[in-house]
Amino acid sequence: MALKVRVGIVGMGRGGTAVYKTLSKIDHIEIIVVCDRSDKNPGLETARQDGVATCLTLEAFLKVPNLDVIIEATGSPKVQEELERKKAKSSALIEAQGANLMMYIIEETEKLANIKHLKGELDAILNSVQEAIEVAGTDGKIKYINPSFSRVTSIPASQRIGSNIFAASPDGALARALRTHEPVFAHRSQVGGSKVEVISNASPIIVEGKIAGAVVVFQPLTDIYKLMEQLKASNQVIDDLQSRINQISTSSYTFDDLIGSHPEFKSALNLARKAAQSSSTVLISGESGTGKELFAHAIHSASSRFDKPFIKVNCAAIPETLLESEFFGHEKGTFTGALKTKLGKMDLANGGTIFLDEIGDMNPYLQAKLLRVLQEMEFERVGGTKTIKVDVRVIAATNRNLPAMTKQGDFREDLYYRLNVIELRLPPLRSHKEDIPAHVHSLIGKFNRKFGKHVVSLTSQAEELLLKYNWPGNIRELQNVMERAMLTSDEELISHQAILNLFDSPSPLPQDHGIGELMPLEDMEKQMIRLALDRFGDSAAGKKQAAKALKISLATLYNKLKTMT
Structure with a gap:
């Protein structure tokens, strides 16, 4: 040793x-x-x-x-x-x-060891990246290629290293960077010695202020196209999901939100509770503002579909030219502006409930298509040929007289009977005024939370005023009156003066035409408009009849209604 x-x-x-x-x-x-x-x-x-x-x-x-x-x-x-x-x-x-x-x-030995270590790390990185890499000196002599270069071009390292880039790929990004001493971005060319078309980025290598060579990184166009297609497909999925998220909602009300003790109202409420236990189609009829949408929400909330979508469609608010597309969706390119496939309301409601408000205003062509969905639970998108199966519970609502419309040919009789499996008739507020105090108490709590108020109740005079009013706009009008009263009141008790000027039209109207209490002509005009709508209804057809009875054009009636809201 x-x-x-x-x-x-x-x-x-x-x-x-x-x-x-x-x-x-x-x-x-x-x-x-x-x-x-x-x-x-x-x-x-x-x-x-x-x-x-x-x-x-x-x-x-x-x-x-x-x-x-x-x-x-x-x-x-x-x-x-x-x-x-x-x-x-x-x-x-x-x-x-x-x-x-x-x-x-x-x-120096330690520095050399560090350099060797860094070189080993760099080699491992360059050998693992998917992009092709090629390095050349200032004279154009190729010093290095990574394995991805050979994979992309099918040119082995032994054949490439040592050759000159100005001879091998004179039009490529690497040769251009060496000639110009400037970076090159998104350069499209073919790799010399192969027919592979690539997109390249090249940059000079600067050491201590002097150019020592250049490096190029590239990908074949086929890989980029694949990435673009994948991105396009992913964006389509994201768009579809975003479309669903933007349109899908859940029910906002339950049976606890429905207030009323009148026998006719309680009868409708009991029937609605029973309807919630099935998937049968429900038709809710009643004047505007009687709470038809609230009943639809409550039925969905109490059903086995409560955790599935609740989709509302206002049949009167969608232009006729878009009705079919809104209901059933459309395929990409079906018409001008159809840049992508759109999901319809029936698609979105699959598994849940669709609420068709103002069903009486649906056009006859769409009535036929809706009938097929109710019968077969299937449809095709506009411009499509694929049959789409759905499981949707339908709740429809109307303030129009559908039986009379079927006799006049304005509404399909077979669709009416298909919708009218369970019918709920909601009474107008004027027929159960005894429920007004309960509604008012609930609304005071709601608006106290909304506006940060501390209103306790109404004065007896104010409550008497509410009980005497005829409520042509029903519960919706009562809600609007209470909201405005609470916004303008700073007291704990809302007085009758705070309520008196908030009605859309005074009621009842004076019965004599003699000299009595004077009122501004503007208020008298509002009285007559409200009386006409109370008599003929607040639907599109009712407004036409009201305008005719008042001897004004329909456009004038709509303009006056805007000033009354």
């Missing part, structure tokens, strides 16, 4: 510590002792942890026997002189200059 060289180090600063770390890794060298006058020097602590003896004075250091080599790393002439004078003759002394040289060699 070879004897180890016994070494001692004086000075554990930066240089001495570097020497220590390097020598400690060499098998045939044994560091016996290290010395430094500062006990806080990290080099001493490192040696202690390694089990090497340490000291703080030269006297102690020189007492250590049998040192083959003493390395003086302080650079102090005084220390060097004392060591030379007192060391054993068998000990060789390497002074600071030699130690510095050793330190330089050690540092």
Whole structure:
């Protein structure tokens, strides 16, 4: 077994510590002792942890026997002189200059090791990326290609490396970057030596302010097209989901929100509760503002479909030209502006409930298509040929007289009977005024929360005024009156003066035409309009009859109604 060289180090600063770390890794060298006058020097602590003896004075250091080599790393002439004078003759002394040289060699060795490590990491990265990479020097000589280059072009590294880019791909991005010394972006070309068309980005390599070559990164167009198609498909899925999210809602009311003790109202409520336990079609009839939509919400909430979509469609509000598309959707390109496939209301309501409000205003063509959905639970999108199956519970509502419309041929009789499986007739508010106080109490709580008010109730005069009013707009009108009263009132009790001027039309009208209480002509005009709508109804057909009776045009009636809201 070879004897180890016994070494001692004086000075554990930066240089001495570097020497220590390097020598400690060499098998045939044994560091016996290290010395430094500062006990806080990290080099001493490192040696202690390694089990090497340490000291703080030269006297102690020189007492250590049998040192083959003493390395003086302080650079102090005084220390060097004392060591030379007192060391054993068998000990060789390497002074600071030699130690510095050793330190330089050690540092360069470490730098080289770091460079090799970084090169290994860089090679691993370049070899793993999916994009093709090619590097050339300033003279155009190709120095490097990664495996993806060969995969994309089918050109092996042995054939490519060493050739000149100006000969191999003179029109490519790499050659262009070398010629111009400028970056090149989104350059479309064919890779020389292959017929692969690529999109490339190239950039000069600058070292210490001078160009040292250039690098190009590219992908074949086929990969980009695939990515574009995948992105397009993903965007379509996102658009469809966003469309569903924007249109799908859940029911907002339950049976607890329906207030009324009148026998006719309670009868409709009991029937609605029973209807909720089935999936039968429900037809809700009643004047505008009687709460037909609230009943539809409550039926859905109490049904087994409560966690599925509740989709509302106002049949009178959708233009006739768009009705079919709104209901059943359309395929991309079916008509001008149909830039993508659109899901219809029936699609969106699948598994849940669709509420068809103002069903009496649906056009006859769409009535026929709706009848098929009710019978077969299937339809085709506009412009499509694929039959789509759905499971939808239908609740319809109307303020019109559908039996009379079927006799006149304005509404399909077969559709009416298909809709009228369970019929709920909602009474107008004027027929159950005893429920007004309960409605008012509920509305006060609702609007206190909405407006941050602290209204307690109405005065007895105000309540009497509400009970005497005829309520042509039903519960909706009562809600509007209470909302406006609470907005304008700062008291805990709402007075009759706060209510008096809030009605859409005073009621009842004076019965005589003699001289009585005077009122502004504008208020009298509102009275007559409300009386006409109360008599003929608030539907589109009712408004036509009201305008005829008032001897004004339908457009004039609509304009006047806007000023009354």
